[in-house]
Amino acid sequence: MKSPSAFYKPLAIGAPAPYREKPVRVERMIHFVPPHIEKMRAKIPDMIAKVDVILGNLEDAIPADMKEEARKGFIRLAQDNEFGETGLWARVNCLNSPWLLDDITEIVGAVGDKLDVIMLPKVEGPWDIHYLDQLLAQLEARHAVSKPILIHAILETAEGVNNVEAICAASPRMHGISLGPADLAASRGMKTTRVGGGHPGYRVLADHAEGVERSFYQQDLWHYTIAKMVDACMAHGLKAFYGPFGDFSDLDACEAQFRNSFLLGCMGTWTLHPSQIGIAKRVFSPEADEVKMALRILEAMPDGSGAVMIDGKMQDDATWKQAKVIVDLARQVAAKDPEMSKIYGL
Ligand code: GLV
Ligand code: MG
Secondary structure (H helix, E strand, C coil), X not given: CCCHHHCCCCCCCCCCCCCCCCCCCCCCEEEEECCCCHHHHHCHHHHHHHCCEEEEECCCCCCHHHHHHHHHHHHHHHHHCCCCCCEEEEECCCCCCCCHHHHHXXXXXXXXXXXXXXXXXXXXXXXXHHHHHHHHHHHHHHCCCXXXXXXXXXXXXXXXHHCHHHHHCCCCCEEEEEECHHHHHHHHCCCCCCCCCCCCCCXXXXXXXXXXXXXXXXXXXXXXXXXXXXXXHHHCCCEEECCCCCCCCCHHXXXXXXXXXXXXXXXXXXXXXXXXXXXXXXXXCCCHHHHHHHHHHHXXXXXXXXXXXXXXXXXXXXXXXXXXXXXXXXXXXXXXXXXXXXXXXX
């Protein structure tokens, strides 16, 4: 473990100092774009206004013979657009691939000042973060990048899940973690062929009762991992995210998966298809009725202590804290999104 006094020191002479407080940004959806496709790049100016984060994907789903085109396309996309409040992220190839080194050196060299976050796939442990942390500091120094580029890890291997707390603690550059259910399923030996969501075979059988047909109740395959990821992230001041939902034809299931992760503590999700953007926006902005109730709790307990009854329900210091989580998030969303500001009355 690095000594606390060294934790926030830049890792290269001339690199920007790491953030002590991360910039507060609303990141309800990280929208994936395949940057080697010109038609997709042409949609970016419109997309900037619709999503919270635009991510150029260089890793899985980009064919091996298109990796360099995708990297070049991402650099072009970054140079050709002004992103304003919308985040610009890149998902680079994994550390043991032939592409990662050029992904990082070329992107930071060309557009390091525009890039907010690098999403690193298949992170196994803190050693992966340490490597990228040092490399980024060297490149930031060489190219006089003025603000630190953050790292977002994908939790998608069994070893990564075992090491999730150490991954979160590895560097002040850590932004957060996303669940990668497809790779994680393979790494764990789960017997599925899906990208996120439930499975009809993963269920509990109701007790046997005379003359009653026994029901099956489908369970959530991802509950354990999401909860573990949220605890690790929140304990380290990072943000947890759901990842991909691959069945674009089942928007209800997509919404259910997004909502479960939101309720468990996630701050956003990936959107792989435009039809998922509106769902993510709806789910990861707190519901208006919840915000109204949370505001009533804060008003009823101005100093956050004691106990009051509201509509027959007990409120105390702990529910005040829950209400504050919701109101703080609603204020952030309202500050960014005029439509939600009107709905919340904030
Ligand atoms: C995402 O990368 C996943 O593997 O689910
Ligand atoms: Mg993956």
